[in-house]
Amino acid sequence: MRMWIDQSKxxxxxxxxxxxxxxxxxxxxxxxYVREGDEVLDQPGGEASQxxxxxxxxxxxxDCARACPASCIHLVG
Numbered sequence: 001m002r003m004w005i006d007q008s009k010x011x012x013x014x015x016x017x018x019x020x021x022x023x024x025x026x027x028x029x030x031x032x033y034v035r036e037g038d039e040v041l042d043q044p045g046g047e048a049s050q051x052x053x054x055x056x057x058x059x060x061x062x063d064c065a066r067a068c069p070a071s072c073i074h075l076v077g
Contacts, residue, residue, distance in 0.1 A: 001058050002050040002076045003065070004041075007031045009072035016064045016073060023053065023061055032072075050076065 003023070005016075010031045016024040017032060025040045027033050033042045034051035041049035053061045053075075065073040 001053045001061065003034055003053055003061055004047050004050045004074050004076070005032050005034055005045070006047070006072040006074065007033070007045050009070045011070040011072075013069050015067060015069065019067070020057070020060050020064050023051070023057060023064065047074070 012026065012030045012032070014026055017026050023035055025033050025035050027040065027042050031045075033040050033045055034049065035041070036051040041051055043049070061075060065075055
């Protein structure tokens, strides 16, 4: 499974990073981005920056996507 965040819809609640810092990070622009390991995929962000979700974290990614108040976390596959 892959995931990405639509930064144009992000409301910067910080919920995703708080619940799953291994999957998400809030950048210097105060918007959320996905992580792939230790790398924050903030260049360019959006759909072009999709992170592979480790199998053991798929459930957590799904929970975060459902809980996002802006519905800007997208899961693919």
